[in-house]
Amino acid sequence: MAVAQPYSRIPPAVKKHGLAVRVTQETFMKELFLAVIAAVIVGGTGLSAGEITAEDAVSVTYRNRDGVESVLTKEPERVIIGFGSFIDLWYASGGEAVAIPKLSEDKVPDYCRNLHQIGHFSTLNPETIIMLKPDLVLLRSGFAPHAALGKLLAQNGIRSVWCDYNNYDDFVTLLDLFCRLNNADAAERSAASGITEKVNQLIAGVKEYSHPSFAVIFVSSNGFFVEENEINTAKMLTLLGGKNIAGEGRRRVILSMEQLLLSDPDVIFLITMGEGEEIQKKLSESLTGNPAWGYLSAARNNRVHILPNELFLYLAGTRFPEAFNILAGYLYPEYKAVGK
Secondary structure (H helix, E strand, O other), rough: OOOOOOOOOOOOOHHOOOOOOOHHHHHHHHHHHHHHHHHHHOOOOOOOOEEEEEOOOOEEEEOOOOOEEEEEOOOOOOEEEHHHHHHHHHHHOOOOOOEEOOOHHHHHHHHHHEEEEEEOOHOHHHHHHOOOOOOOEEOOOOOOHHHHHHHHHHHHHOOEEEEEEOHHHHHHHHHHHHHHHOOOHHHHHHHHHHHHHHHHHHHOOOOOOOOOOOEEEEEEEEEEEOOOOOOHHHHHHHHOEEOOOOOOOOOOOEHHHHHHHHHOOOEEEEEEEEHHHHHHHHHHHHHHOHHHHHHHHHHHHOEEEEOOOOOOOOOHHHHHHHHHHHHHHHHHHHHHHHHH
């Protein structure tokens, strides 16, 4: 079967620099296949989150949720960011990059507009990465294409790290890791810690309220699913004291209308992915148009909220305080009323 070309030939620029490139279409596809199989069969180690396990004057050791440890040299000079959501964290911690993944025009920060682009995050081009001679490539853990790419880069003497980034806890760990890697100065560390301090103050400020139950429903063209506690938005709501009807776990799971009625959450949050008209149709067919929807307490009490995609479809990054503030206002009407 013929397969698309990006990895089938070495560009002249790579040959010109005399790099020992061992990237081929066949090896990449083999690594990708093995990464998928490993993810399915082995799964994670059960670690709740990634962590920094050691540090000295010249390096930091990071262990991700899958138990993979990486010893990373401080102050890397040629960093490639392989996942768009890492960009604002890396720069907030005093880092700079030579390349980023391809993003839509409105998503590219001004400070990254002149950088190389290495392809969509799910199909990063290893030939381009090798040609740029990075000393560190930031990849996402738990993602088969990045697992395969990291192994190929290692074969070519290029260091990479698979970073967990699924919820706010991961954000806090990565921000700390990146500050240590970049030997962030006092101002940069103060700005970084200011983000988490705002969130901590907000969480402390809602402890006095009665904590409602909630459901986070993810709506796409494939149907609707509810977020377990370790998924992005559900994690934030749990930290704010809300009680998730979906319980513990790191998945989006199918929930029938009957199960939703039995759980009857006090508040329902909707996150949509896809084109507007298509999603509205799916919402109407599967949820809001169902006669049973009107029997839900959240629907009767006008406590169903559609969340803005720029803060909740993906992780909010350095805008986490803003995202937490929105959720607190919806979860606790008293909080919104006093304008905290």
